[in-house]
Amino acid sequence: RDTYLARVDPASGAIQYLTEGRRFGSDFAVAPDGRIALLESDPARPAELVALGESRRLTNHNAWVDERALGEVRDVAFRSGDVEIHGYVTLPPGAQATQRHPLVVDLHGGPVYQHSHEFNLEARLYAAAGYAVLAVNPRGSSGRGFDFSRAIYADWGNLDAKDISAGISHLIENGIADPDRIGVVGWSYGGILTDYMIASDPRIRAAVSGAGVANVLATFGVDMYAREYLLELGTPWDNFDVWRRLAYPFLEADRANVPTLFQCATADDNVPCVGAQQMYLKLKTRGVPTRLIAYPGENHGLVVPSYLVHRMRSNIDWFNQWLLGERRYVPAAPGAGH
Numbered sequence: 001r002d003t004y005l006a007r008v009d010p011a012s013g014a015i016q017y018l019t020e021g022r023r024f025g026s027d028f029a030v031a032p033d034g035r036i037a038l039l040e041s042d043p044a045r046p047a048e049l050v051a052l053g054e055s056r057r058l059t060n061h062n063a064w065v066d067e068r069a070l071g072e073v074r075d076v077a078f079r080s081g082d083v084e085i086h087g088y089v090t091l092p093p094g095a096q097a098t099q100r101h102p103l104v105v106d107l108h109g110g111p112v113y114q115h116s117h118e119f120n121l122e123a124r125l126y127a128a129a130g131y132a133v134l135a136v137n138p139r140g141s142s143g144r145g146f147d148f149s150r151a152i153y154a155d156w157g158n159l160d161a162k163d164i165s166a167g168i169s170h171l172i173e174n175g176i177a178d179p180d181r182i183g184v185v186g187w188s189y190g191g192i193l194t195d196y197m198i199a200s201d202p203r204i205r206a207a208v209s210g211a212g213v214a215n216v217l218a219t220f221g222v223d224m225y226a227r228e229y230l231l232e233l234g235t236p237w238d239n240f241d242v243w244r245r246l247a248y249p250f251l252e253a254d255r256a257n258v259p260t261l262f263q264c265a266t267a268d269d270n271v272p273c274v275g276a277q278q279m280y281l282k283l284k285t286r287g288v289p290t291r292l293i294a295y296p297g298e299n300h301g302l303v304v305p306s307y308l309v310h311r312m313r314s315n316i317d318w319f320n321q322w323l324l325g326e327r328r329y330v331p332a333a334p335g336a337g338h
Contacts, residue, residue: 024118069093080166087136101132107186138163157196199255206322213275215250259289265298
């Protein structure tokens with residue numbers, strides 16, 4: 001759950017960590033005299049530039065945080081089978097110890113990435129709307145070594161989905177999550193994993209799947225992962241059983257019955273819109289409440305400010321509708337479908 005800056009000796013391979021504690025380092029610059037400026041965040045504050053080794057903050061770009069009430073961020077650890085899984089939960093401001101909350105589970109992309117001890121703006125926005133937010137690093141994530149990341153090799157939506165479900169169970173058992181109001185949200189592999197979750201955990205009542213795909217056969221030769229597909233999955237004609245198994249949220253008719261908002265970016269060459277479109281149409285034809293929003297001209301990561309605002313408002317309103325019973329409508333963005 002931490003991402004540190006480290007110095008690596010290329011001759012010996014020795015690693016010297018230059019930071020420590022509950023924090024997330026995301027970028028750095030080295031001056032000619034060797035001094036280092038680090039872009040760093042922690043759970044209570046967005047990223048700022050700091051002078052490494054001096055505990056001196058060089059910027060103050062996020063003074064607005066001091067004017068906001070922020071909920072507690074707690075580390076969590078739990079068992080999934082015979083493996084310990086790590087994550088953290090962000091609570092709404094003013095949360096009471098005996099209070100159960102509607103839960104949003106935030107699924108990271110990658111899948112070789114991890115939720116770190118960072119300022120998670122999206123989690124803070126969900127928490128401000130009254131949700132507890134669980135960020136889990138399931139098998140397939142980084143931060144735990146090669147074997148932990150490789151555990152889902154050619155086996156997506158199995159062990160990682162079980163780890164997410166175990167995290168949901170942990171929060172229910174510990175009195176944090178309301179078992180009847182559980183949602184999941186993710187982008188990129190987080191969107192892919194969202195599709196697996198709505199097809200595997202019946203406790204989920206609402207979902208937002210962004211830039212995902214459930215039928216990987218549809219993206220062979222279309223997206224940017226030709227090399228990775230061939231190395232990990234082989235060709236569809238030589239290893240059809242593998243490809244067929246990974247596509248279970250789309251191909252198995254009785255799976256995926258959860259009200260789901262699908263999102264994509266029309267210029268995305270990483271995970272093209274076909275992934276969201278196919279799952280949207282599957283739910284639509286089966287009478288499952290669904291919606292599709294396509295953000296025009298954007299690639300894999302949205303950068304247009306109005307789109308970022310629209311996406312978060314759409315997500316919160318979707319969860320409010322299906323977890324809290326609040327019927328609201330968000331005006332469609334340009335290029336959006338219904």
